Amino acid sequence: MSNLDDLFRQEASGHSSANPSEQPFDKEAWAQKKQELRQWAYETIDAATTAISQSGDEFQRYLDVQSRFDRYSVSNALLILMQRPEATRIGDFDSWKEQGVFIRRKETGFYILEPGEEYRREDGSTGISYNLKKMFDIAQTTANPKREQLTNPDDRMRIKALMDRAPVPIVIGDALPPETHALYQPDMRNIVIRRGMDAGDIFRALAQELAHAELDRGDGRYSRSDFTFHAYCASYMLCKQFGVDTSSFRFHRVPEKLKDIEPQQIRAELTVMKDTAHDIARRMNRMLAQQRQQQRTEPVR
DSSP states (O other): OOOOHHHHHHHHTTOOTTOTTOOOOOHHHHHHHHHHHHHHHHHHHHHHHHHHHSOHHHHHHHHHHHHHTTTSOHHHHHHHHHHOTTOOSEEOHHHHHHTTOOBOTTOOOEEEEEEEEEEEOTTSOEEEEEEEEEEEEGGGBSSOHHHHOOOOOOHHHHHHHHHTTOSSOEEEESOOOTTOOEEEETTTTEEEEETTOOHHHHHHHHHHHHHHHHHOOSSSOOOHHHHHHHHHHHHHHHHHHTTOOOTTOOOTTHHHHTTTOOHHHHHHHHHHHHHHHHHHHHHHHHHHHHHHHHHHHSOOO
């Protein structure tokens, strides 16, 4: 009987003849690589924040990305802006595979941050560690992007969705100041909108005033001037998301507004804008989804 003990010795020493080139897992190198990626992400986010604060065009490009990814954090929208600004729908390798979709050959992914484990800081507070996650845009996959696109609602339905479950009453009036299409009135807790406007003007003006209403906590201390820019940007993102013309929006004064503000504080302000637009869009999408479902179930006459 031949002696096979040498096979076991080879396995135990990690030098199996089945794969002589295989290297043992280096946990320290893996941890170092993760830390380097995180550091790169944080530096990229800061650089992107600085870039959009110094250029109205770059700021508008950021808003375009954030409008398409309104459920993503500001930091992740900035990472997408710097790596794949034209992205429309993203997912990681596994999520695309679960949908029967595969990544095209030679396509390289891009990174966003995802929350990891909680940890306790030295001061006793709780923090969250973040890890880098590789993503791919739908254009990098075998999916057909055209099949994924939903048709924008018509003008009337779009405005009805914007008004659905509004936080304050919306009334039509004839006594607004010149050049004012709509106005949120904190003392009255309502929005007055000018009579006789076209659909685009109605949506743009109403979205901005609804943003003001969302931002007002109702404690009597609301200052319109403090949130004019936030509401303006929220309106722009809603217009982009729901297919309303945005050619009248201007962002050339962004460098002046964000001058001498630290990147972290800028992102805090961007988060207010993003969350405000997202809250309105969520109500709109809920109403539009119900409308589409109703149309599918109605009998054909």
